[in-house]
Amino acid sequence: MAITTSELPDTASAVLAFARSSRAIADRGEAELLVAACEWADLHPASSVSDAAAFLLGGGSEHEEPVAGPGAPLVAEFCIAEFGAVLGISTVSAKHLIGQALELRHRLPRLWRRVQSGDLPAWRARRVxxxxxHADLSREAASYVDAQLAPFAHxxxxxxxxxxxxxxxxRFDPERAAAEARLAADRRHVTIEEEQVSFAGTIRVTAELDLADALDFGAAVTHGADVLKSLGSEESLDARRASAVGEMARSQLSLDLTAGFETGLRTSSTSGRQVVLHVHLIEGDPVARLERGNLAALDQIQQWCTQSRTQVVVRPVIDLNEHLVCDGYHPSARLREQVILRDQTCVFPWCTKSSRSCDLDHIVPWEDGAVTSTDNLAALCRRHHRLKTHGRWRYRRTGPAAYTWTSPHGHGFVRDDEGTKPG
Structure with a gap:
């Protein structure tokens, strides 16, 4: 039951005492959650996998899952999803939680004891x-970290x-340390933060280059900015320099740099590599939705479409409520696009993977006489497609983009266009 403001203590000291008590209760709960994660892993060991040979395959049925470092037990892959679902977190987050719990209990026992005694917040131990x-430490190296850190982890x-x-x-793997040092000495990189798109339609790009390359790049950018100004651009120097980088990229992509070489790569001498951006527009709305979940102003979309060497393709509107049926197992391009647009993400509880990268699953299996249709297809990422096919999860479509799932232990979940909730 939620606590209302009127039920809180009415003095400053009492509020602080209440907050401290609440924090202690939360810390205790997080410590107990780690115990539960270990117990869940113990109940689903690698030996419980019915087809252990599948571990050697790229897909298929359930396999053993390494979730912590060397020496920690493996777990049965499919158990992770249900643990995450009942906690309201994704399967990936559940894998991290179970892995951290096993890492602490089996490889960092001093930190584990401090957490369970209430002497160390669970979040600090989980971070370690x-x-x-992630470092894939050997058992000896992990034990060293545990011994050195435990007294001061707080x-x-x-x-x-x-x-x-x-x-x-x-100390424990000097050859690896030397190899990593050699790699670290070369800090060159170009990083494009594609998942961090601003409302203005910009993203951040950072790079570290060789001195000669950096100077040549700077000169090319400056030249490009000057050319844009001579052509009538009234943008600021920084904006023209940024635009020049885009023009340079499109020009570079239009060149056939492999002429005369057997590379196996297909190139074009007339146009650059096609980069597809899916934009959804609603009449009267000044904001467009990009399929990556970002928003952009219509003015920015219009500017992108008027840049040189940009090809704009307008596809017919797909009615998400239209019932489409295909002969055979594979959906038509129109049906596939309809399901992708309708579901937007993998429809498994709490999963947020884009539907455009997902499989299309027959809710009622094709082998059972079902049809390939709007009502019987749903977007599932490969992990959760395998889980539904080879595990004991079941689901049904209950609305245009709504699905009711039942876990192996009978827990229910409703996934719709507002997200996931117990059901």
Whole structure:
């Protein structure tokens, strides 16, 4: 039951005492959740997988899942999704939680004991566990980190944990440390933050280049900005420089740099590589929706469409309520696009993977005499498609983009265009 403002203490000291008590209760709950995660893993060991040989295959039925570092037990893959679903988190988040719990109990026992005694907040221990898992430390190196860190974990920063992990690698795996040092010496990179798109339709690009390459790049950008100004651009210098980078990229993509070489790559001498951006417009709305979940102003969309070498394709409107049926197992292009647009993401509880990268699943299996139609197709990412096909999860379509799921242990979930909720 929710606590209303009127039920809170009415003095400053009492509010602080209430907040401190609430924090202690939450910390205790997080520690108990780690115990539950370990117990769930114990109930679903790798030996419970019915077809262990599937571990050697790229897909198919359930396999053993490594979720923590060397020496921690493997778990049966399909159990992870149900644990996450009842907690209201994605399967990937559940895998991290179970892995961190096992990492602490089996490879970082000193930190585990501090958490269970109430002496260390679970979130601090989980952060360390995630670092040692990601670093793939040996058992000896993990034990070293545990011994060194446990007395001070309540006040150790993230950077200090990273330094300690690096020291453990250097101490117990010097060859790996030397190899990583050689790689780290070359810090060149170009990073395009594609998932961080601003409302203005811009994204951040960072790079570290060789000095000569950087100077040549700078000169080319400056030249491009000057050309745009000479052509009548009234934008600021910074904006013209940014536009020049885009013009340079499109010009580069239009060149056939492989002429005379056997590369196996297909190139075009007349147009650049096609980059597809799916934009959904509603009449009268000044804001467009991009399929990556971002929004953009119509003025920005219009500017993109008028840039040189841009090909604009307008496709017919697809009625998401139209009932389409196809002969055979595979859906038509129109039916596929309809399901993708209708579902938007994988329809498994709490999953947010884009439907455009998903499989289309026959809700009632094709082998059981079902048809390939609007009502019997749903977007499922490959992980959850396998889970539905080879696990004991079941679901049915209950609305235009609504699905009711039942887990192996009978927990119900409703996934619709507003998200996921227990049901």
């Amino acid at each position: 566990a995630e670092t040692t898992i 006040r150790t920063s993230t950077s200090a944990v990273d330094r300690l992990v690096d020291a453990a690698i250097a």
